[in-house]
Amino acid sequence: MVVEVIAGSATRRHRFHAFTAALVRRLPFGLSRLVPPSLLGFAIINGFTFGVDLALLTVFRGGLGWPLPLAVTSAYLLAFGLSFLLNRAVNFRSHGPVGPQVAVYLVAIAINYGAFILGVGTGLAELGLEYHVARVAAAVCEAVYMYAVMRWVVFREKPRR
Known part of the structure; x- marks a missing residue:
């Protein structure tokens, strides 16, 4: 299964959760009571996949000369596919049926794409902001939305009966 290849064994998934829980326990100023381990896990995973997104965007736009909307869309879809797999397997450790989760996730990323990637990211780039900086600004907005949705x-x- 693809998730097993990407996320590794159940032991590695448990270690990731234990790692994020241990880091959260060490947060100062009482933040450990407010920040769930899944938020930190989301930040780690999505920080990584955002790097993948920017690298792909640079290759597609800067290296291959693709039009910006095509480069942004392609990089976005590949990075968000990786994000889904990693968050499902190691962060949220979901055992629910993958089909319905993928369907809901696709709706969520379509909304995210329209509102934040095209709306904020491309809009800022069209207003003259360098496209990497515009993408980072859009990422801040989408991070809040995507964590809540996931x-x-x-x-x-x-709920258990």
């Missing part, structure tokens, strides 16, 4: 919609825990 935690409370895509990978939500079903």
Whole structure:
């Protein structure tokens, strides 16, 4: 399975969760009571996949000369696919059926894409902001939205009876 190849064994997934939980326990100023380990895990995973997004954007736009909308879209879809797999496997450790999760995730990233990537990112680039800086500004907005969607919609825990 692709998730096993990317995320590794159950032991590695458990270690990732234990690592983020240990880091959260060490947060100062009472933040450990406010920050869930999944938020830190999301930040780590999505920081990595955002780097993948920017690297692909640079290759597609700067290296291959693709039009900006095509370069942004391609890099975005590849990075968000990786983000889904890693967050599902190691951060939220979801055991729910993957089909419905993918369907909800696709709706979420379509909304995210329209509002933040095209709306904020491309809009700022069209206003003259360098496209990498515009993409970073869009990423800040999308991070808040995507964490909320992944935690409370895509990978939500079903109430136990």
